[in-house]
Amino acid sequence: MRQPLARELHDLIERGRDRQLRLAVTGLSRSGKTAFLTSLVNQLRHVGLEARLDLLPAARQGRLLGARRVNQQDLGVPRFPYDQAMAALAETPPRWPEPTRGISELRLVLRYRPAKRGWLGGESRQLTLDLFDYPGEWLLDLPLLAHDYPSWCRRQQALAGEQRRAHFAAWHAAVESLDPTAEADEARLAEIAEHYAEGLRAAREAGFADLQPGRFLLPGDLAGAPVLQFFPLPGVAEADPAALATLPPESNYATLARRFAYYQQHIVKPFYRDHFRRFDRQIVLVDLLGALNAGPERFQDLSRALANLMQSFDYGKRSLLSRLFAPRIDRLAIAATKADHVTPEQHPRLVALLEALLAEPLKDLRFASVPVRALSLAAIRASEAREVEHRGQRTPALRGTGLDGEALLLYPGEVPERLPDDAFWARQGFAYPAFRPLPLEGGALPHIRMDAVLDWLIGDKLS
Ligand SMILES: Nc1nc2c(ncn2[C@@H]2O[C@H](COP(=O)(O)OP(=O)(O)O)[C@@H](O)[C@H]2O)c(=O)[nH]1
Ligand SMILES: [Mg+2]
Known part of the structure; x- marks a missing residue:
C-alpha cells in the first residue's frame, strides 16, 4: 500500500x-x-x-x-x-x-x-x-559589467568614430578642460555628465546603438542622482594605469571611477540579480x-x-x-x-x-x-483586414482610423522577406500607417x- x-x-x-x-x-x-x-x-x-x-x-x-x-x-x-x-x-x-x-x-x-x-x-x-x-x-548595460573604469574609458574611446563624436561635441568641449588629477567639483561633474547623457540621446536619435550607460537613456526614477553622473575620461586611454591608481580619492578621476563601480554594483547588477535571474x-x-x-x-x-x-x-x-x-x-x-x-x-x-x-x-x-x-x-x-476591388482584381487592404481621426482604407505595401540592402532602400521606402485603437x-x-x-x-x- x-x-x-x-x-x-x-x-x-x-x-x-x-x-x-x-x-x-x-x-x-x-x-x-x-x-x-x-x-x-x-x-x-x-x-x-x-x-x-x-x-x-x-x-x-x-x-x-x-x-x-x-x-x-x-x-x-x-x-x-x-x-x-x-x-x-x-x-x-x-x-x-x-x-x-x-x-x-x-x-x-x-x-x-x-x-x-x-x-x-x-x-x-x-x-x-x-x-x-x-x-x-537596461539590457544594453550587460557588456559594461565586463569592464573596470579605465578599460571602459578605453572602450568608449575606441567607439568614437567621427559621426558619433559629432553628437558629443558639447561634452568633448566640456570634458577637455577637466583635469583628472584636480579635486572633484560636484556641480561641474553633474554638468559634464548631463552633456554626456545629451550626447547619448542624440546619438540614439541618429541611429547609434552601442550606447552605455543604458540607464542614462531611460533613467526611470534615478534621474538627477549622482550615480548617473559619470562619463568616460578621454585621457585615460593613454595614461599609465599605475599612475592613475595613485590619484587621491577626491580627484576627478577617482570620483568618476567610484561612480562607475557604484553604477555597476548598485544599478546594473541588482537588476540582473534581483529580477532578471528569477x-x-x-x-x-x-x-x-x-x-x-x-x-x-x-x-x-x-x-x-x-x-x-x-x-x-x-x-x-x-x-x-x-x-x-x-x-x-x-x-x-x-x-x-x-x-x-x-x-x-x-x-x-x-x-x-x-x-x-x-x-x-x-x-x-x-x-x-x-x-x-x-x-x-x-x-x-x-485595423480590420478587408479585400477591395482594384482594376477588376480583389486585393487585400486594411481599414481603420488614422491617429488624427481620418478614415483609412489602404494597402500598406509588402514587407521585405530579407534584410533590405542599399539598392532596395534606394528603390523604395516604407510607409506603413499608424492607427488609432478601435x-x-x-x-x-x-x-x-x-x-x-x-x-x-x-x-x-x-x-
Ligand atoms: N496598431 C497597433 N499599434 C500598436 C500596437 N501595440 C503598440 N502600438 C503602438 O505603439 C506605441 C507604443 O506602444 P507601447 O506599448 O506604449 O510601447 P512600450 O514603450 O514598449 O511600452 C503605442 O502607443 C501604439 O501607437 C498594436 O498591437 N497595434
Ligand atoms: Mg511601456
Missing part, C-alpha cells in the same frame, strides 16, 4: 502548492510592451467569456476557467498600470496608453483543469503568473515595421541594438551572464509587434524578416539550447496571435 499512498501525497502537495511562473516582457522604447501586457492581462481575464484564444489549447478546450488579479509579492516594484491603460483605450475617441519608463509588475492567478484527470479527479488547479515589464535599454520565461518585442518606416540608418541601429540586447539571453557556459548570475529563463519568444499595420498575407514575411535580422543571436541561442520561437502579433489590433466594445481586446504567444509562453503549464 505504500506506493499509492506516496502518490496520493504527491498529488495533494502538487494541488496545494501554488505553482508559479515568472514571465517578463521587454523590448526597446515604443516596441509595444505596455500594449502587450495590457492585452495579455485582458485576454486572460476574459477567458471563457469574450476572449478569442483558439490557439491556446487550455482555452479552446474550456479547461482554462478564469484569471484574477492578486496583490504582488514584491512591494518594491511599481504595479503595472493595467487600469490606466484600459481607461485610455475606453475613452472616446480611444487613446493608446501612456508610455511607462521603468520596471513594473502584476500578478494573476489562473485557475484551470488539467488535461489528464488524475485519480483524484478533475479538480481545478492554480497557476500564479507574475508578469514583468522592463525597458530593453525570470522563467521571456518575450522580446521588436517594432520591425516602425524601423522600416524610419529608414536604413534606424533599421541598422535596431539591428545592432538587438544584437547587444540579445547577449542577455546567451546562456553559453562561458558567457558573462552565466558566470555572474546563473539565469534560468527556459523559454524565449521574439515577436514582431503591430502586425495589424500590414495585411495578413504579409505576416509570414514579417516573421522571416525578424529571423533574418536576428540570425546571429538566434544561432547562439539555439546553440545554447534555449528554446526560442519567432512570431508576429498585434497585441491590440487597430472603439472598445466591452469585451476582450481584439488581437492577432496573442493566443499563439500565450501557448508558447505558458501553455505547457496548463496541460
Whole structure:
C-alpha cells in the first residue's frame, strides 16, 4: 500500500502548492510592451467569456476557467498600470496608453483543469503568473559589467568614430578642460555628465546603438542622482594605469571611477540579480515595421541594438551572464509587434524578416539550447483586414482610423522577406500607417496571435 499512498501525497502537495511562473516582457522604447501586457492581462481575464484564444489549447478546450488579479509579492516594484491603460483605450475617441519608463509588475492567478484527470479527479488547479515589464535599454548595460573604469574609458574611446563624436561635441568641449588629477567639483561633474547623457540621446536619435550607460537613456526614477553622473575620461586611454591608481580619492578621476563601480554594483547588477535571474520565461518585442518606416540608418541601429540586447539571453557556459548570475529563463519568444499595420498575407514575411535580422543571436541561442520561437502579433489590433476591388482584381487592404481621426482604407505595401540592402532602400521606402485603437466594445481586446504567444509562453503549464 505504500506506493499509492506516496502518490496520493504527491498529488495533494502538487494541488496545494501554488505553482508559479515568472514571465517578463521587454523590448526597446515604443516596441509595444505596455500594449502587450495590457492585452495579455485582458485576454486572460476574459477567458471563457469574450476572449478569442483558439490557439491556446487550455482555452479552446474550456479547461482554462478564469484569471484574477492578486496583490504582488514584491512591494518594491511599481504595479503595472493595467487600469490606466484600459481607461485610455475606453475613452472616446480611444487613446493608446501612456508610455511607462521603468520596471513594473502584476500578478494573476489562473485557475484551470488539467488535461489528464488524475485519480483524484478533475479538480481545478492554480497557476500564479507574475508578469514583468522592463525597458530593453537596461539590457544594453550587460557588456559594461565586463569592464573596470579605465578599460571602459578605453572602450568608449575606441567607439568614437567621427559621426558619433559629432553628437558629443558639447561634452568633448566640456570634458577637455577637466583635469583628472584636480579635486572633484560636484556641480561641474553633474554638468559634464548631463552633456554626456545629451550626447547619448542624440546619438540614439541618429541611429547609434552601442550606447552605455543604458540607464542614462531611460533613467526611470534615478534621474538627477549622482550615480548617473559619470562619463568616460578621454585621457585615460593613454595614461599609465599605475599612475592613475595613485590619484587621491577626491580627484576627478577617482570620483568618476567610484561612480562607475557604484553604477555597476548598485544599478546594473541588482537588476540582473534581483529580477532578471528569477525570470522563467521571456518575450522580446521588436517594432520591425516602425524601423522600416524610419529608414536604413534606424533599421541598422535596431539591428545592432538587438544584437547587444540579445547577449542577455546567451546562456553559453562561458558567457558573462552565466558566470555572474546563473539565469534560468527556459523559454524565449521574439515577436514582431503591430502586425495589424500590414495585411495578413504579409505576416509570414514579417516573421522571416525578424529571423533574418536576428540570425546571429538566434544561432547562439539555439546553440545554447534555449528554446526560442519567432512570431508576429498585434497585441491590440487597430485595423480590420478587408479585400477591395482594384482594376477588376480583389486585393487585400486594411481599414481603420488614422491617429488624427481620418478614415483609412489602404494597402500598406509588402514587407521585405530579407534584410533590405542599399539598392532596395534606394528603390523604395516604407510607409506603413499608424492607427488609432478601435472603439472598445466591452469585451476582450481584439488581437492577432496573442493566443499563439500565450501557448508558447505558458501553455505547457496548463496541460
Ligand atoms: N496598431 C497597433 N499599434 C500598436 C500596437 N501595440 C503598440 N502600438 C503602438 O505603439 C506605441 C507604443 O506602444 P507601447 O506599448 O506604449 O510601447 P512600450 O514603450 O514598449 O511600452 C503605442 O502607443 C501604439 O501607437 C498594436 O498591437 N497595434
Ligand atoms: Mg511601456
